[in-house]
Amino acid sequence: MMRAKLLLWGVATAVALSSTAALASVVVVRSLGPSAKAYPPGKTLPESASISLKGGDVVTLLGPSSAQTLRGPGNFEAKQVALASAAGKRGRFGALRTAEVAHNPSIWDLDVTQSGKMCVNKAGKLTLWRPDAETAATVKIRSSDGKTQDLAWAAGKASAVWPASLPLANSAEYQIEWPSTGEKSSVTFVTVASAPSDLVGAAQVLIENGCQNQLDLLVESASKSQ
Incomplete structure (x- = not known):
């Protein structure tokens, strides 16, 4: 019984020390x-x-x-x-x-109005976010190999899931076009093994x-x- 208590105390101490190190x-x-x-x-x-x-x-x-x-x-x-x-x-x-002013709810969600590199979780689903959700809207997503897929938001909805019919490819560029205005953004995805759950780890990956x-x-x- 005493040995078990010592073992638990040791584990708790290790966890506490590792937490302190993480904060340091x-x-x-x-x-x-x-x-x-x-x-x-x-x-x-x-x-x-x-x-x-x-x-x-x-x-x-x-x-x-x-x-x-x-x-x-x-x-x-x-x-x-x-x-x-x-x-x-x-x-x-x-x-x-x-x-x-509306802000993207997560750094791991794609702001469809921005261009550049986007780090995504290799095993996770990508959420697309739009700043203006007052009216219904549709965008056309085009991959570098010419495949296209429309994605629609209902009025009042700010988020939508990336279409499964258009798989994400590492280092590939995708163009997002708003047919109603002609505006376009280009995103190149970088797949990472996992999305870190802490600020420092996330910053290092990005x-x-x-x-x-x-x-x-x-x-x-x-x-x-x-």
Whole structure:
């Protein structure tokens, strides 16, 4: 009985330590100025790191649940960012704030009005989101091999599932056209093994694969959560 209790205590301690370690790191998501090479996007800093910035430096760091922008000149501690992030933690990052202007509900949903690279979960279903859901609308999706598929939203609906008849292909470009206006957007999908459930992990995946629109949305959401 005592051995079982010790084993459970050991497991609990390990979990607690691993959680502390997870909170101890931050990742650079934006960097401008003279020290940009020293703090490139994607660089992970431990809690013990000291950040020295020169005049004109602007570095944005992302912690476990929030983002913080540092401006030089000055010396900063990564610990301060990590602790501030932990203090402001507010559940799952995919749910963004409510505002007067409609915002994409998740970084893993495709905003059909934007072009660029889009990181998608290899095993998951892709949701397409539109900012204006007042009226019914239809878009035409065209793959790089010439296949097309129409996708419709009913009035009041902002989200729709990517058509199964048009499988997503890694590194392939798809064009989304609004027949009613002639507007078009082009998206190149990058499939990832899984969608990280934490801010730092998600940021690293997005940076590594060049999914800038999603990274911008992630940072914007985390900045508002402080």
